[in-house]
Amino acid sequence: MAEQTSSQYERMTQGRIAPLIIKLAIPTTLSMLMTSVYNLADTAFVGTLGTSASGAVGVVFGYMSIIQAVGFMIGMGSGSIVSRALGARRQDEANAVISTGFLLALAAGLALSVLSFIFIDPLVRVMGSTETIAPYAKTYISYILFAAPFMTATFTMNQVLRFEGRAVLGMVGMMTGGLLNIIGDAVLIFGFDMGIAGAGLSTCLSQIVSFCILLAMFLTGKSASKLNPRYVRLDAATISDICATGFPSLLRQGLTSYTTMLLNQQSAPYGDAAIAAMSIVGRISFFVFSIALGVGQGFQPVCAFNYGARKYGRVRNAFRSTMVICEILMLVFVTILLLFSGNLIQVFRDDPEVIAIGTRALRVQGLGVLILPITMVVEMLYQSSGRKVGATVISAMRGGILFIPAILILAHFRGLYGIEEAQAVAYFLSIPPALLYARRFFDDLPQEDGN
Helix, strand or coil: CHHHHHHHHHHHHHCCHHHHHHHHHHHHHHHHHHHHHHHHHHHHHHHCCCHHHHHHHHHHHHHHHHHHHHHHHHHHHHHHHHHHHHHCCCHHHHHHHHHHHHHHHHHHHHHHHHHHHHCHHHHHHHCCCCCCCHHHHHHHHHHHHHHHHHHHHHHHHHHHHHHCCCHHHHHHHHHHHHHHHHHHHHHHHHHCCCCHHHHHHHHHHHHHHHHHHHHHHHHCCCCCCCCCHHHCCCCHHHHHHHHHHHHHHHHHHHHHHHHHHHHHHHHHHHCHHHHHHHHHHHHHHHHHHHHHHHHHHHHHHHHHHHHHCCCHHHHHHHHHHHHHHHHHHHHHHHHHHHHCHHHHHHHHCCCHHHHHHHHHHHHHHHHHHHHHHHHHHHHHHHHHCCCHHHHHHHHHHHHHHCHHHHHHHHHHHHHHHHHHHHHHHHHHHCHHHHHHHHHHHHHHCCCCCCC
């Protein structure tokens, strides 16, 4: 184990930057894409049940973002601390943080599940359901709530493995669950004629499988940090450090969830077709952005590890390399998205009204996705180095602070067109402050490496 940890330290602090980021990014990107694929599979399979059922998946997706937000907060917080601790060769601290984070994730997911079951009827309304969508949304979300504790813990373990530089292990768990979800959708929705309940049950079972696989990675010694109840520290300092470091992820995902609900509410006056179209556009856009996000998540362990090891030149190099790689990838994939927007929408819902709304919205959002990696990489830079305030501010801007006024103002003056344009406008407005934060970070970063 000691030799394995030493080898990992040398790889993270001495390996060539760009190949290292790409190597770490490949399994993370595949995991992100698989998550997007099974989200898209849910949308496509459920889309065959009707426009209202398709809209329900989009509505519940907003709630799933809340579950993901909790798991990401604890996982990003734990992972960043673990990576910096391993970079500074503080093994006991790494063990304590992952063990505590895992317990926190389970408890938070369970609390979220219980509260949501109690208030399930008002919950589906708040998320933006119409009278026709609400019954489908309630059925679908019931299965998601049962899986919530497993989902939060799964996200946490996956993030820690990624920050350790062992993203391949996380990929195995996430991709296995994703593949099972796609197969389960087909079998349960059509084979057992369960309709939207089949989609919900498939998602629930796949998340439990992913949880079991990732837990086995830690229990069998494949991870650099050790998960064990005896390492748990339920003191205020450890818990607050995990939560404060991961708070930008909670804020971003929480705002994403809220803005999804707000988007559904603003789209509701234009009918179920508008909600379904914007839901499909959101999933396709995220699929494209997942590619850049995967590269960014390959950057985070490199940044955190070398920041902890005081190798500041490598931090600068990693930031530049990640930015270039992300923008090249986005240019390629957004071009494809713009050329085939109508065809992509039609795959998920062959409804002329949905296609018409979705085609324009997808083209506009594609332009926003093109420049989104700029704010993303700056936010990851701050979070990976433990600079909580800056990471929180950038996360809030990217996650929704700029989107909320944009959609309210544009929806008022431009109607449905404004709803389609709001996200891209918010992305463009977030670029100048993100660049200012990047400049501040590198002005403060020491020019010479530390000992």
